Amino acid sequence: MIVQHSQGSYEISFHSYSIANGITVTDENVAGLYPSQVPSDSIIIPAGESSKNLSTYSFICQELLKRGATRKSQLVALGGGVIGDLVGFVAATYMRGIPFVQVPTTLLAQVDSSVGGKVGIDLPEGKNLVGSFYAPQQVIVDTSFLNTLPERQLQCGLAEVIKYGWIVDPDLLKATNRHDWERFETVSRCIQLKAQVVVEDEFETKGIRVWLNFGHTIGHAIEQLTEYKVHTHGEAISIGMVIETRIAELLGFAEVGLTDQVADSLRFHGLPTKIDPDLSVDSLIRVMRLDKKSDSGELAMSLVQKAGVCQLVKNVPQQVVREALL
């Protein structure tokens, strides 16, 4: 599968992964599970969202300098979404940009973050607050990595898969409404959908790519207020999708009952659908107003109207958000 972008194109290939050419950057989990795919000169960082910060970014750049990496060196981002985003941002900026290959090892990274060229890191104030649009040279998708993925991480990725179902492809909702869902077909379908969206709206300026943010306005705020410690990304956006659909219902944008359908599709895979009542509504709204989609502090969200139909809704009244959160 070829993805076109403004600077050229790259291939997404589906095959068994050995070792790609370049300096591998991965995390301790992957290095422990797949020693034969992690060369001895790899740069290995602690696993988890808390590594996606300026200090690890700086560490990787300095390790590259120690290894004598020049602007012709290639990076291999072997791991989940954190590795892909972080290493992609290093690649985008080290010596003003060097080539990199994405090898996503989690369901979440395979269906979502490895395609589309969005790279970046978190600041203490929020997720992905600095970053770039920077395309890899190649994405290698090997679904056998999913065999060692903990159940909770699989669920996490399923939340994004189900998201594709709700925003653009109702068939995916049927395909994943069973516990023995077909991995290769599902992953490749999601990547195809993501690639289509990204090709149509690379820089998120046409109101199409922003659909992918369904569940993410609330989800990011939850993740941030719980300091990424309580929920996986998928769990947070699972709750986010349910609440955002409630907002859509309250606005009269979505058909009545859609919230329950969205919640059912997620609950089937053990994903959470209710927000922790201890989370302060005021804090959630404050964080949401810093979201990249919001404009001058007005809330904007990608809302689903019915299965397969999504739209960016601007100026969502705070009162409605409060009601949906309670």
Added chain:
Amino acid sequence: MIVQHSQGSYEISFHSYSIANGITVTDENVAGLYPSQVPSDSIIIPAGESSKNLSTYSFICQELLKRGATRKSQLVALGGGVIGDLVGFVAATYMRGIPFVQVPTTLLAQVDSSVGGKVGIDLPEGKNLVGSFYAPQQVIVDTSFLNTLPERQLQCGLAEVIKYGWIVDPDLLKATNRHDWERFETVSRCIQLKAQVVVEDEFETKGIRVWLNFGHTIGHAIEQLTEYKVHTHGEAISIGMVIETRIAELLGFAEVGLTDQVADSLRFHGLPTKIDPDLSVDSLIRVMRLDKKSDSGELAMSLVQKAGVCQLVKNVPQQVVREALL
């Protein structure tokens, strides 16, 4: 003057500067000298190369978040090269890229760094080791800022002006070989030359833009080993141009006697032409091998053959560099 680049184009306008639309980022020197051009909500950082680091980068991003800056906000980079490079890199990466306007206030920034879209910051290991290619919306050149520029900073910019003379435009050597050199004409001529080079080779892949690095391989190494405390950038590249021309002579690439001519043109404006004998040759070479132009540790330099003719020379033998440095 319009500069075309891969993502579009921007205008370089020559006029008196008041206040541009957006959030101004400047340094303490500029804020002190031009209070009426620095709005009260500006972000003000300490002056000097030592601010061009990840920690100030992070500080500016966090100040932008405090001011509620969204992806539609615009930054105004008001200051010298450090401000332009640093604020440009913030603009390139804050929320994956927001618009910015360059208002260069030093001769160096006006003739060099404000045009071409190179933005970035230093790491402890070296200058400009992380960054992007990111074009401004507009560059506003107001040569009246030069009236308050200290003599040493004017000299610093003159080193780059004289560099344009040696690499592409011998007429500039005549124009600047007088103490009452014409500022507006000189600045606009240099910008025109820079814009031409940048349009022809935006991403430094065609061996043209790299000409601009004449004097910089040695110059950067000197700056770094002296921790940016001994020489201005212009002084360092002034020494760098003389030594690199000596290398060109030793290689038989340049005509005999060119080193003296280059040195004379710089000495006329009080610029240094000799390296501090206390600097370790081994350390200089070690730093140069990390230079972005070097490939697998082989030294590469842009060398002048005769006035107005420059070329990237690869695999410069270390022995020749040592001889030129002694």
